[in-house]
Amino acid sequence: MTPRADHLTVEVVDLIGTVVARYHEEYEHAASQHSLTGAQARVLGLLSAEPLPMRRIAQRLKCEPSNITGIVDRLESRGLVERRPDPADRRVKLAAPTDEGRRTAEALRGSLHFAREPLSRLTVTERTLLKELLQRMLGTAPE
Amino acid sequence: MTPRADHLTVEVVDLIGTVVARYHEEYEHAASQHSLTGAQARVLGLLSAEPLPMRRIAQRLKCEPSNITGIVDRLESRGLVERRPDPADRRVKLAAPTDEGRRTAEALRGSLHFAREPLSRLTVTERTLLKELLQRMLGTAPE
DNA sequence: TCCTGATGCTTCAGTAACTGAAACAACCAT
DNA sequence: ATGGTTGTTTCAGTTACTGAAGCATCAGGA
Numbered sequence: 324m325t326p327r328a329d330h331l332t333v334e335v336v337d338l339i340g341t342v343v344a345r346y347h348e349e350y351e352h353a354a355s356q357h358s359l360t361g362a363q364a365r366v367l368g369l370l371s372a373e374p375l376p377m378r379r380i381a382q383r384l385k386c387e388p389s390n391i392t393g394i395v396d397r398l399e400s401r402g403l404v405e406r407r408p409d410p411a412d413r414r415v416k417l418a419a420p421t422d423e424g425r426r427t428a429e430a431l432r433g434s435l436h437f438a439r440e441p442l443s444r445l446t447v448t449e450r451t452l453l454k455e456l457l458q459r460m461l462g463t464a465p466e
Numbered sequence: 467m468t469p470r471a472d473h474l475t476v477e478v479v480d481l482i483g484t485v486v487a488r489y490h491e492e493y494e495h496a497a498s499q500h501s502l503t504g505a506q507a508r509v510l511g512l513l514s515a516e517p518l519p520m521r522r523i524a525q526r527l528k529c530e531p532s533n534i535t536g537i538v539d540r541l542e543s544r545g546l547v548e549r550r551p552d553p554a555d556r557r558v559k560l561a562a563p564t565d566e567g568r569r570t571a572e573a574l575r576g577s578l579h580f581a582r583e584p585l586s587r588l589t590v591t592e593r594t595l596l597k598e599l600l601q602r603m604l605g606t607a608p609e
Numbered sequence: 610t611c612c613t614g615a616t617g618c619t620t621c622a623g624t625a626a627c628t629g630a631a632a633c634a635a636c637c638a639t
Numbered sequence: 640a641t642g643g644t645t646g647t648t649t650c651a652g653t654t655a656c657t658g659a660a661g662c663a664t665c666a667g668g669a
Contacts, residue, residue, distance in 0.1 A: 338600040414646045457481040557617045
């Protein structure tokens with residue numbers, strides 16, 4: 324009963340691959356419309372929710388902290404992000420979006436077509452169904 | 467009737483974002499287990515289906531041809547890919563996997579857990595449903 | 610046949626993303 | 640205070656990527 328590579332599963336995986344590719348395309352496109360790289364857009368998006376220490380950003384993005392230094396440098400030199408001291412720990416630097424950074428992050432979210440265009444082909448019932456299937460798949464289903 | 471940012475849609479988009487992130491993680495991980503970068507793995511995967519001119523690889527990966535030169539260079543220097551002349555057009559070079567390249571591509575496919583692990587949480591009926599929803603969403607539904 | 614323009618690949622310069630090691634400051638427990 | 644740990648940066652080195660320039664080849668006319 325081990326469906327090593329049954330036809331249906333392969334088809335679904337292929338579809339997910341297509342979704343991933345399209346999502347990426349759109350994300351990079353939206354980012355470059357605001358003169359950001361994908362990595363910069365991801366960091367800015369994270370920070371727009373909440374200022375974070377460098378180290379946490381690296382954890383979220385699953386990369387080395389030394390990498391984040393450079394990305395935040397570039398965002399900072401463009402006035403989208405600033406580094407603040409952490410009052411609780413003087414080793415830590417908190418990266419926080421500036422007002423302009425927040426505006427850019429907002430605009431970025433808005434230009435992400437992926438939210439609207441492909442999903443608009445589904446009815447509300449179908450969207451709910453899709454949501455539940457994805458939750459089960461990801462193991463994040465509420466019990 | 468423009469669901470600008472209705473709650474359900476946002477939730478689904480978030481879930482898709484999670485799927486995308488997890489897919490990428492696994493892909494990069496699988497690639498690095500074979501000492502390949504993500505880009506190299508993608509090119510090798512493409513070629514394992516069929517040898518291709520540089521130009522076509524660039525189109526598929528949506529990047530500049532000059533970029534592909536470097537990636538294929540690295541694959542070639544590791545003996546996974548070779549460049550052959552195209553008998554029909556002497557300008558063209560076909561990139562084709564070597565035997566070892568084919569074996570590596572095969573092993574890579576095998577170590578892609580994403581195919582099995584998350585989907586195994588769904589029943590056959592659910593998988594079929596998911597397939598249909600994704601097809602409709604991507605606009606590739608068979609009418 | 611000889612131009613001429615388009616096409617396919619590479620080379621080059623320049624930037625961004627990334628890793629891993631080393632350095633430094635500040636933290637924390639003894 | 641000592642010493643180990645942690646957070647950030649710096650540095651060297653690799654890969655991925657773009658855009659411009661160059662070279663060879665092709666394909667269509669005059």
